[in-house]
Amino acid sequence: MTSPAKKLTPMMQQYLEVKSKLPPNTLLLFRLGDFYEMFDDDARVGADVLGITLTQRNGQPMAGIPYHAADGYIQKTLKAGMKVAICEQMETPKPGQLVKRSLSRILTPGTTLEDQHLDAGRNQYLLACNWTKRGLSAAWLDLTTGDFQIAASPAINGLINVFHALDPREIILPEEALEKWRAEDDTAEWSEEIERLLQGRTDSTMMPWQFDPRDGARLVMETLGVMNLDGFGIALDHPGLGPAGALLAYAAENLCSKPENIRRIREYRSSDTLQMDPSTLRNLEIFRASQGTRKGSLIEAMDATTTAPGARLLEQVLMEPPLDIAELKRRQSCVGEFLSAPGLASELQEYLRGVRDLPRIVGRLRNGLRNPREPGAIRQTLHQLPHIKAVIEQFDSPELTKLAADLNLFPELLELLDSALNDSLPNQIQDGGFIADGFDAELDRLRDLNRNSRQWIADFEAAEIKRTGIKSLKVKFNNAFGYFIEVRKSNLELVPDDYIRKQTVTNAERFYTPDLKEKEREILHADEKAIAREESLFADILAAVLENADSLEQTAHCLSEIDLFVGWAQIAREWNYSRPEIDESSATEIEGGRHPVVEQMMREQRQKGIPGEHDFVPNDTFLSADEAQISIITGPNMAGKSTYIRQVALITLMAQVGSWVPAAQCRIGLVDRIFSRVGASDELSQGNSTFMVEMNETANILNNATDRSLIILDEIGRGTSTYDGLSIAWAVVEHLHGHGAQGPRTLFATHYHELTQIEGELVRTRNYCVAVKEWNDQIIFVRQVQRGAADRSYGIQVARLAGLPDTVINRAKVILSRLEDDDSSHNILRKRMRARKDGTPEKDIPQLELF
Ligand SMILES: Nc1ncnc2c1ncn2[C@@H]1O[C@H](COP(=O)(O)OP(=O)(O)OP(=O)(O)O)[C@@H](O)[C@H]1O
Numbered sequence: 046m047t048s049p050a051k052k053l054t055p056m057m058q059q060y061l062e063v064k065s066k067l068p069p070n071t072l073l074l075f076r077l078g079d080f081y082e083m084f085d086d087d088a089r090v091g092a093d094v095l096g097i098t099l100t101q102r103n104g105q106p107m108a109g110i111p112y113h114a115a116d117g118y119i120q121k122t123l124k125a126g127m128k129v130a131i132c133e134q135m136e137t138p139k140p141g142q143l144v145k146r147s148l149s150r151i152l153t154p155g156t157t158l159e160d161q162h163l164d165a166g167r168n169q170y171l172l173a174c175n176w177t178k179r180g181l182s183a184a185w186l187d188l189t190t191g192d193f194q195i196a197a198s199p200a201i202n203g204l205i206n207v208f209h210a211l212d213p214r215e216i217i218l219p220e221e222a223l224e225k226w227r228a229e230d231d232t233a234e235w236s237e238e239i240e241r242l243l244q245g246r247t248d249s250t251m252m253p254w255q256f257d258p259r260d261g262a263r264l265v266m267e268t269l270g271v272m273n274l275d276g277f278g279i280a281l282d283h284p285g286l287g288p289a290g291a292l293l294a295y296a297a298e299n300l301c302s303k304p305e306n307i308r309r310i311r312e313y314r315s316s317d318t319l320q321m322d323p324s325t326l327r328n329l330e331i332f333r334a335s336q337g338t339r340k341g342s343l344i345e346a347m348d349a350t351t352t353a354p355g356a357r358l359l360e361q362v363l364m365e366p367p368l369d370i371a372e373l374k375r376r377q378s379c380v381g382e383f384l385s386a387p388g389l390a391s392e393l394q395e396y397l398r399g400v401r402d403l404p405r406i407v408g409r410l411r412n413g414l415r416n417p418r419e420p421g422a423i424r425q426t427l428h429q430l431p432h433i434k435a436v437i438e439q440f441d442s443p444e445l446t447k448l449a450a451d452l453n454l455f456p457e458l459l460e461l462l463d464s465a466l467n468d469s470l471p472n473q474i475q476d477g478g479f480i481a482d483g484f485d486a487e488l489d490r491l492r493d494l495n496r497n498s499r500q501w502i503a504d505f506e507a508a509e510i511k512r513t514g515i516k517s518l519k520v521k522f523n524n525a526f527g528y529f530i531e532v533r534k535s536n537l538e539l540v541p542d543d544y545i546r547k548q549t550v551t552n553a554e555r556f557y558t559p560d561l562k563e564k565e566r567e568i569l570h571a572d573e574k575a576i577a578r579e580e581s582l583f584a585d586i587l588a589a590v591l592e593n594a595d596s597l598e599q600t601a602h603c604l605s606e607i608d609l610f611v612g613w614a615q616i617a618r619e620w621n622y623s624r625p626e627i628d629e630s631s632a633t634e635i636e637g638g639r640h641p642v643v644e645q646m647m648r649e650q651r652q653k654g655i656p657g658e659h660d661f662v663p664n665d666t667f668l669s670a671d672e673a674q675i676s677i678i679t680g681p682n683m684a685g686k687s688t689y690i691r692q693v694a695l696i697t698l699m700a701q702v703g704s705w706v707p708a709a710q711c712r713i714g715l716v717d718r719i720f721s722r723v724g725a726s727d728e729l730s731q732g733n734s735t736f737m738v739e740m741n742e743t744a745n746i747l748n749n750a751t752d753r754s755l756i757i758l759d760e761i762g763r764g765t766s767t768y769d770g771l772s773i774a775w776a777v778v779e780h781l782h783g784h785g786a787q788g789p790r791t792l793f794a795t796h797y798h799e800l801t802q803i804e805g806e807l808v809r810t811r812n813y814c815v816a817v818k819e820w821n822d823q824i825i826f827v828r829q830v831q832r833g834a835a836d837r838s839y840g841i842q843v844a845r846l847a848g849l850p851d852t853v854i855n856r857a858k859v860i861l862s863r864l865e866d867d868d869s870s871h872n873i874l875r876k877r878m879r880a881r882k883d884g885t886p887e888k889d890i891p892q893l894e895l896f
Pocket of ligand 1: 643664680681682687
């Protein structure tokens with residue numbers, strides 16, 4: 046802090062006043078001439094986060110960044126989860142006077158709009174949530190595109206899934222709420238969930254009264270410019286309007302004005318969407334692979350989009366898979382059309398390459414962020430539209446006919462932009478020169494004046510050289526002194542009497558004449574006027590763009606859909622996908638199914654010449670809630686069990702977002718939730734043991750699965766002793782099977798071969814195993830899933846493949862055979878299995894009372 050003993054300069058007083066109004070964890074960038082400066086603690090933190098030099102002036106810590114390079118530094122700060130406030134100079138500095146400054150924006154990870162700070166292919170959600178007597182209420186907003194939703198649920202699990210899928214950049218909570226929730230029994234679980242969600246994200250607080258639903262409703266209506274919310278199907282007492290109000294107030298605070306690009310609000314209903322909990326999203330590597338990268342994730346394998354809005358739409362559809370068969374069929378059919386006409390599809394992709402990020406550009410323009418390149422990007426996009434529309438119109442399907450009809454062409458706007466804008470455009474309005482010659486007579490006149498004047502200066506210089514005989518005489522310009530005649534000291538005796546002395550420099554004297562002074566006034570005036578004229582023309586152009594903003598957004602959405610579906614068609618063609626049949630049945634029937642990500646990785650490895658298996662072996666799946674409800678899948682280590690059960694979940698998800706799927710044939714009865722419990726999780730750092738995490742996830746599944754759900758379980762019970770683990774696994778299968786006529790479709794991969802005994806006991810269980818071939822005490826993986834149970838793990842053989850020393854392998858074999866001779870109940874189960882397989886009469890099979 047600044048020492049109180051020192052008297053503050055007026056500028057520092059100004060600085061501290063601005064700083065005092067800022068939320069915590071916000072770096073204030075204070076404009077001082079060509080630099081943004083930080084002081085005191087901000088300077089220390091800024092120097093540390095940004096890697097810049099910390100200096101001192103009169104004992105006060107300072108750190109500065111050049112204003113023209115600020116973007117990169119701001120991006121770095123936001124990435125570090127901090128906020129940046131920008132205080133600009135509001136007037137040209139005058140010597141001896143304090144410059145007027147004011148806060149122009151607060152940039153936070155969830156509210157920044159600038160292209161340079163955004164991840165082009167990712168949505169950028171700001172989430173606000175609260176817990177009240179009515180349960181959980183929430184609102185989320187992507188301020189860059191205006192996508193705005195509210196939701197409410199009496200229970201946490203109704204919404205926590207979508208919060209994780211949204212992957213919000215920033216979360217807003219009522220002040221001190223977290224401490225309160227933590228302390229109370231009713232809300233302790235909610236506080237744990239929210240703390241988990243907050244990890245690695247920026248959090249912000251607003252006053253609790255700002256979450257009031259009635260005030261929120263008022264603010265939402267005011268922002269949307271409507272009298273009520275009936276048109277959006279939202280009741281005025283919807284609890285989500287509370288967080289929605291807080292969110293809008295927060296956005297307005299950061300933009301330093303009301304957000305202008307929010308035109309719609311939607312209600313999110315978990316019952317309309319396929320639900321996946323956070324561990325399922327993680328385990329199935331939907332948005333990120335286990336290493337945290339996009340590479341290796343499902344979203345990457347499904348992304349062949351050409352535009353950033355198309356990539357963001359893909360993310361959105363994976364976040365919210367609709368339980369709406371008609372919508373899914375619409376998407377599938379668009380993909381099918383593009384697939385059947387590869388020539389037209391690749392033509393479309395070619396045109397889409399010229400399409401820019403319309404939703405974000407319109408969002409920025411609506412919020413008053415102006416830059417001549419933005420209408421330039423709109424112009425570029427509009428040029429593609431007639432071509433895109435013409436291609437889409439060549440298809441007859443009702444779905445594509447509708448898309449073509451929704452695609453507007455904006456001929457007048459395009460004509461305006463074409464005639465008004467130059468080809469190359471500056472990044473800032475103040476740079477000028479972006480309006481084309483011939484567009485505006487007044488601007489042309491001012492520019493001519495300017496050009497003529499410059500010619501006048503050149504002529505003047507030539508005439509003065511001739512008149513004075515000073516060959517080195519120069520007419521020059523600088524910002525401080527304007528135009529002047531410079532004469533070297535050696536030629537001073539040749540200077541005529543009418544030259545008026547202006548300044549002395551090391552080797553020369555500078556002069557002016559009344560004529561030159563007059564011309565200077567004319568030139569500067571014309572320059573200033575030309576820039577002002579350009580600015581006013583630019584405002585007219587933007588007004589014309591904004592008049593079309595709603596329609597531009599609708600067209601942008603059509604373009605994103607086309608991009609997404611053409612991309613899916615490209616993937617379907619390249620990887621030989623089929624169109625899944627989707628219905629209300631409770632069956633999952635997959636013929637020749639493949640794992641979309643593993644299949645692509647294998648080909649990549651082959652292309653890179655990496656040795657190993659390169660062909661993915663397809664497998665079938667048949668599940669149904671009322672018949673073949675539970676598949677118990679056994680097989681040696683490394684055989685392909687995990688891959689198989691994951692592929693079923695991924696194919697189901699792909700079908701339920703409207704994509705085609707990696708299978709020869711497929712029929713999916715709509716699934717309401719996908720649950721997965723797969724492998725060890727990364728929550729150890731949160732103080733949970735592997736086994737605890739496994740049991741938490743299993744409990745969640747057993748408590749929330751419905752007869753419409755799909756569950757994949759991998760090695761339940763592995764994290765504890767064999768008997769405990771087997772008993773738990775067994776009881777879990779029994780629970781999922783239940784006593785009714787149906788239950789959730791379940792794939793259960795396990796090393797507990799004893800579990801295959803359940804097939805005889807519970808009618809809706811089926812045994813499958815992943816086949817291997819044995820040869821000379823070696824195993825060969827064939828990757829085929831077939832009916833029946835495996836009776837050996839081949840763990841020792843796999844361990845040999847992994848390079849364990851022979852001494853260990855041989856010793857392990859001896860121990861194994863001794864254990865197998867033992868007569869524990871565990872081994873009785875195994876012996877029963879062997880005996881059955883060998884055809885031993887039932888009466889001679891050892892008995893074990895388990896049921
Ligand atoms: N159908 C398939 N075709 C080709 N390769 C496959 C197939 N299924 C799995 N693989 C490959 O086999 C390897 C092992 O698969 P996976 O991890 O699914 O085995 P697992 O049976 O679950 O093993 P463990 O029991 O040891 O966990 C993976 O590297 C995968 O790439």
